[in-house]
Amino acid sequence: MSSPDGTAPPDRPAGEENAAEELVVGEPAGPTPHFEGLAEKHAETTAHPAAKETGPKLELGPVGHLGDRLFAGLARGSGGLVVAIVAFVGIFLLALAIPALAKDESSFLFSRIWEPGGDTPRFGIAALFYTTVISSIIAMLIAVPIAVGVALFITYYAPKRLAAPVAHAVDLLAAVPSIIYGLWGILFFAPILRPVIDGIAAALGWIPVFEKPAGADVGVVFTASVVLAIMILPVVTAISREIFQQTPITHREGALALGATRWEMIRMAVLPYGRSGVVSASMLGLGRALGETVAVLIILSVPNGNDPWNPSIFAGGETFASKIANNAAEFDSPEKTGAYIAAGLVLFVVTFLVNSAARIIVARSAPGAKRPRRNRRAGATQTEGASA
């Protein structure tokens, strides 16, 4: 890119298209004619806000070539569609949740009862929320240190020839379907975790969260957390790895030249540089863990309805996702369905917040990004109007 302020790419083509228009006459009118109206409508609606900000009008007229207009419209339309989808997910879930929530006889946010349907539906998400959040946070706490270790191993410790296969192997962990994690977790991994659970419960059992209830089997929140940790490990590793690799070589060699050991080089150059990346990677992992369905569904044993609610991580429970998936067969009346959709909406909002936070952390603490980027944007929006 030639100009440092980044103004070049959007407007350069615009001028040349106009010139090109006369050269290429009678081009076929772009892809699929029946999208025509739609595409142009999208082009108008999406181009409008940008055009407003333009300031001084460059009277280039509309970009001349029909193919260009259509293609730009299709591209913009697809971009707009992504925004629309996310908005629709929220709107539709909300629209179906509201009628059910209006009939809810207990506090939706603070009740732990889940009895939707019937004449007096009573349901609240407190217990679901607790289990979802605590299982995901434990998973994150387990996964992040290991993931950072693996990322460092791949970037700075492994011999060059080993690094790439290792990275691929960790990525393959992400490819294993979650239902297989669930099966493996409950059948093979949970029995191994039992002594660990007993150990922690024996040492810290006086804290209610670590108390092991009588008769708890292997399908407890802690087991689900460890399996979730394995599942989010590749995500956190992949992002951390990328950030660590980007550590400026001058920082690293500077540290080494000053006599730092490899670990000191990592602590002084790599980790500070990658901190925001690791934070955001862990939040993305958290988001993944919050929404994981089938593995949790298979592992967690659903508590008996009559048992008192137990906050212990060594008891069973249900998360938003596992509750919804477990009861898919119950979606018979709109009220009942609405209750589950309301739970899904809460899950959507929670993951939305966690993921947004991750992105914002990255955007705000990206090394030396903020100031210059803002100027760049201002320049870019000005010229964008010309090409639109």
Added chain:
Amino acid sequence: MSTLAANKPAYDGQTLDLTGKSGLRAFKDTLATVLIVLAFVVALIPLLWILWTVVSKGYHLLLSADWWNQSQRGVTVRREGGGAYHAIMGTLIMSLITAVIAVPIAVLGAVYLVEYGKGTKAARVVSFMIDILTGVPSIVAALFIYAVWITMFGFNRVGFAVSLSLVLLMLPVVLRSTEEMLKLVPDELREASYALGVPKWKTILKVVVPTAFGGIITGVMLGLARVMGETAPLLILVGYSKNINLNPFDGFMGALPTMINQDRTELALQPAADRVWAAALTLILLVLSLNLLARLIARFSTIKSK
């Protein structure tokens, strides 16, 4: 490094000696190395363990031809026999429909981000929403389609509804990897094309996208691999059928994840357990081969930058 330090001539009396390692620093360095290597070993154990479990328990059914061309029609949990043809076909059909819908939107969306909207506020909103879409849990995507397809339109639970919800999951994967590849296409190529008088849309279709094609295919395969293993939308949006049903618009459909789910409560019975693990192995083979293929393509089609 330690040999270097040992060979170094002794240099004492000055505090400026930074190259020598004090015992504590050397110890910390070694400790960090040990911990990091340990982290790596710990991370690999589950992968190997899972693969070993699934392969050792599932492989023998895969060796029979029945597995690949028979359905589970009329086969009960206590009986051996039958195959996974219905489930394999169901998984493939649903994923292909997903790809057909998601890929064009994703590629065009990436084109918008890189070629049209670069640096604009609108593009940043779109980019942010893609990140959000990446994080949308599959169960939420499934509920959304349930709300639209079944509650609002009153349609039945069919395979196509599953595909629609999988589109939401596949779209961001393909879009992001396409975007990354389009960004790598050198500007010189675009400029050369413009200089020849080629309009922008043709430049994109004939120069930019073909240059990035390998990366786009990689993204598509990774996206397919992701949606094939999804179970939650299948649980909510289509019932499991033991019969062969190749019509995504009518009736329940088998799929590998739901085939596993179907019999997982009957693992005490040997025939059921065999089928569960064989289906798991089939699914892993499908997903992993897509992943490996994607990586191979990525390796051989990297854009050589300047």
